[in-house]
Amino acid sequence: xxxxxxxxxRPTLTRAFVAPGAAASLHxxxxxxxxxxxxxxHISEQIMKLHHTKHHQTYVNGLNAAEETYAKSTSTKEKxxxxxxxxxxxxxxxxxxxxxxxxSPVNEDGGKLAEGPLKQALERDFGSVxxxxxxxxxxxxxxxxxxxxxxxxxxxxxxxEITTTxxxxxxxxHSPIIGVDIWEHAFYLQYHNVKVDxxxxxxxxxxxxxxxxxxxxxxx
Numbered sequence: 529x530x531x532x533x534x535x536x537x538r539p540t541l542t543r544a545f546v547a548p549g550a551a552a553s554l555h556x557x558x559x560x561x562x563x564x565x566x567x568x569x570h571i572s573e574q575i576m577k578l579h580h581t582k583h584h585q586t587y588v589n590g591l592n593a594a595e596e597t598y599a600k601s602t603s604t605k606e607k608x609x610x611x612x613x614x615x616x617x618x619x620x621x622x623x624x625x626x627x628x629x630x631x632s633p634v635n636e637d638g639g640k641l642a643e644g645p646l647k648q649a650l651e652r653d654f655g656s657v658x659x660x661x662x663x664x665x666x667x668x669x670x671x672x673x674x675x676x677x678x679x680x681x682x683x684x685x686x687x688x689e690i691t692t693t694x695x696x697x698x699x700x701x702h703s704p705i706i707g708v709d710i711w712e713h714a715f716y717l718q719y720h721n722v723k724v725d726x727x728x729x730x731x732x733x734x735x736x737x738x739x740x741x742x743x744x745x746x747x748x
Contacts, residue, residue: 555593557585558625566633570729572718582626583713587620587696588690594618619696622674626707631672632735639732645747646705653688663726664690664708671710677727679706679739681746703746706739 562578564575594613601607632638641647641657654660660679667690668677675694680702682689693699699707708730715726 539557542673555588555595555621557581557588558628560628562631562633562636565732566630566639569656570634571631571702571715572730575715576711577712578717579709580624583711584620584624587617587624590617614740616696619698622698623696623707623709626704627709629729629738630707630735631733632738634732637735637737639734639736641736646736646743649688649743660690661731664706667692668708668710668727671724674711676703677708677710678702680704681743683746686747703742705742705746 530602532657547684557580560576562671563579564576565613569575590613593642594617598610598614601610650657650660654663664677664679671694672693673694675697678693678699680689680691680699681687683704688705689702690726691699691702708727710723710727715723718731719726
């Protein structure tokens with residue numbers, strides 16, 4: 529998990545992850561940087577509370593359990609069998625830790641994209657910000673089952689690209705700039721099965737300032 533965490537998380541979050549078997553404190557659920565009702569009406573308080581305290585907490589618990597078992601195991605076969613649990617729960621913890629910072633209330637930074645490196649890169653690579661949102665939403669809505677939609681920076685092409693990952697797989701092919709959770713627990717209580725409405729609404733609370741900081745770090 530250490531190599532994955534270093535790839536996809538900013539340094540402040542990377543320190544929370546250690547290789548299985550290393551001595552360290554348990555992973556913990558990070559606090560939200562805003563109140564549970566702060567993203568309303570676009571994401572309800574009920575969803576945010578359930579998503580954070582139940583679903584993300586489950587990934588934290590699962591990751592701690594998998595790492596503890598891995599550290600105690602002397603069986604290569606058992607360690608190999610634990611890889612799926614480490615990937616799923618570790619990815620869930622990584623993705624959600626990023627996702628909470630990816631969002632911001634409308635009366636703060638939510639939905640506000642100022643002139644700067646991110647806007648310039650979006651216009652360069654997608655034609656316009658609106659075209660980017662349309663392409664992102666189309667790709668993310670097309671995910672079969674559960675997964676994540678990503679805007680990532682490709683260090684090889686030096687461009688922003690839209691990609692998706694299944695389940696709780698973390699994004700390791702690109703540096704994550706914006707990630708959107710398309711699991712049903714992220715929207716169903718409010719938007720039911722209409723994913724496109726959730727995807728249209730979430731841009732009102734995307735923290736573009738945070739996304740731009742990630743882009744600047746990725747391009748150093």
